[in-house]
Amino acid sequence: MARLPAPDEALTRAFGPHLNYEPPGGFARRPAPDRKVNTHCCFCGQQCGVTLLVKDEKVIGVEPWEEFPFNQGKLCPKGVKRYLQNNHPDRLLYPLVRTGRGFDRIPWDEALDLVAERVTRLQARGGRDSVAVLSGASLTNEKAYLMGKFARLALGTRHIDYNGRLCMVAAGAANLKAFGIDRAANPWADIVTTDLVMVLGSNVSECSPITTDYIWRARDRGAKLIVVDPRLTPIARTADLYLPVRPGRDSALMNAILHAVIRLGGVDQDFVERHTTGFEDVRATVARYAPETVERLVGIPARRISEAAELWVQAPRTMLLHARGIEHHTKGVENVLACINLVLASGKIGKPGCGYATITGQGNGQGAREQGQRCNQLPGARDIENPAHRAEVAVAWGVAESSLPGKGATAPEIMEMIHRGEIRGLLSICFNPLVSLPDATFTREALERLGFFVAIDFFLSETARHADLVLPGSLHEEDEGTVTSTEGRVIRIRKAVDPPGAARPDWEIVCDLARRLGRGALFEFHSPADIFEELRRVSRGGVADYSGITYEKIERQMGVFWPCPALDHPGTPRLFEGGRFHHSDGRARFHAVDYRPPAEDVDDEYPIILTTGRVVSQFLSGTQTRRIGPLVDQYPEPQVEMHPKLAARLGIRDGERVRVLSRRGDVELPAHVVSTIRPDTVFIPYHWPGRRSANRLTLRAYDLIAGIPEFKVVAVRIERLSA
């Protein structure tokens, strides 16, 4: 019965999003701060250092933190204005229970008792797996660890997954297959000393802005830049070579580039023989992908593909970077493997200024995929289906191995199981699937079928509006902890202020719930530091070994790169030095990848490719950034970006509202007519809910290995409203 308890408009009046523009008391009367807290931005995986200014236990402003080495004070607009999420009128201050009219306050004890009672009743009737947990990659390592342990031991359910499923899993799965470890191979400092940067499917200027400076510092030394993207993004504008790939054809393009590299003699035979396996399969496969053969498929003239290969071969050191643009596909893992094949074949990895990385999207996109809140994973990035890994964790937790549930469903599968009535109860934290999952109409139907839904949240997200019970948790600046940045650098998140009102730190809420479910003995934590101490211990011997990392060491070193297996170990900024990979034989694996078409290709009925993504002033599902006035003013509502040739064919003028339709639904948005996108492709950013949601159009098609949705290729048609 998780239908909305009141109309959307009434909930918006009560809970926002409202826009916060000014610090407490206004700009004019802003006082000098009592203290300054060096911490990190709460948004993307770059995890820029930032200083929060605090006065009278309120966050009143921001200063650049120039000593933190990664960003040296640099910030994007989100980092500058992130402090305005604090002291926000929409902040949830009390536990809320749904009523016939909306939500009413409820005391904490009653709220927690209610969760225990309802969950226990559901599980008694439908089994332990009838309750699921959806978690998030913006949580600290401590909270991510806690959520995994809570689901497996307190709820005893196999079904926990996280919103990194929409972000990092394709790259993670491919890295694990190829390298035996899932982490950026190089620290960002290696970008600066390279000779060629190749960026694929990453609008770094808007989605990881600080990386722009690293690329420019390389170019100041004479490095070349290749950008592969269907949109001419700000970083693509100045590229030496820009390849405007047709969405969904990345694996064919990468095979063609490797084909041309082999033709140019760019294979490092010695490296391939000594440090890898499987190259002959790849060589045989890419033999079928001559640039001349695939140019019409990938949408780029053959001579430009060959030019990319020439630049790649000429550069002594290269850095290949990619992000969601090639990963949000039903062949996301294959696209990434095709990139890794190029890197391995030319032996360009594991050296200063030379390597490879996926650019993490979410704040703790790296760490949150290591601590055991993924459906197939235990802490230390261990495999939940590997008997040895299960035994290690069971011993560390002091439970029987047989009591650990097995592999659960992915986040989108959980939503499908809720829709089918197989999962009846849901606990969610740090996840707004109604905005972020594909096919939003289906997600809403699923949420309406839940028997019991409890959400831990700081603002009432669009998803939390469907909850039976909302528990007010903590904002990023209201708790201590660690996160792991895009580089694999473990850093400290510092508490600036207490949670307001009756809101509580997330970890306290979760530990209290565990006590009420009778498993308190396994959750005797009194601080995030307690949780980190256990996390360190349990991670020992795992792939993601944090055992040599302490809070004190992080602060002293300005971050510690994992693996860090001992207290006297300095950490590991660069992986694979000397060609040593993490498979048991020390070799990297090639994987031959044949191109497959996208799940839904264009046809006469839906002839235009839609690709979705982000804008610089918003972050993910917008729960926070749609509440920060100056950020909303930068880009107030989604537009559908289209080329003048397409607009002319459809008779559409710039700024005109148009209807975009797919087989799932439709949206009405203003057209933004610009010649900086392929004429066969349109773009809509996805940060908004309801009638403005790009995910009303997207489809429930997933990568077979990683389960990541195909957000980047959707077949649509566009109509004029007046027609």
Added chain:
Amino acid sequence: MIGELFIDPNRCIGCRACEEACSECPGHGGHTMIHLDYLERSTSVQTAPTVCMHCTNPACASVCPADAIKVDAVGVVLSALAERCIGCGNCVLACPFGVPEVHAGYELMMKCDLCYDRTAVGQKPMCATVCPSGALFYGTREEVEDLRRARPLNLFQFGDEVVRTRNHLMVPAPTGVLPVTWANGPPRSRAEHHLEEALC
């Protein structure tokens, strides 16, 4: 020693971190003194920040009937003195770079004073500290020449008149004086040609 600002529009990514950071500076009341513009968004993503160039002989000061705009000893052109400014807007009309604005409701000319409260105590201006692409750089001419391929330029020709500025524009090759002319849209980049070749 107050440094100089070096502006490289080629690196600008249009993120508006400079505007957001400037609005956080004490005394700005939440307003920004730096402005970000798209040159011609229909054809290009090229953007450029516009901020006071701190002219050696500032036209804004010379046309001010109230003598409200002062230049300090190291060449920083200060914002109009609130007690003198009459909000006439002469400075807005006179500035060759289109920098000053008179804010409605304030009746006061407001513009960048090179973060005087920060730079005078050895800090960098907020905009140049946060700029994530390095399109804004604060330091000395020697530092920027050492770090970058682009070259600094601070002589601009408007018609017959040459204007020397304290701040610099970064340009691709060494240039003596930059003639400022009316251009029909931004220059075409190589990448824009590559997009035109896309096979659809």
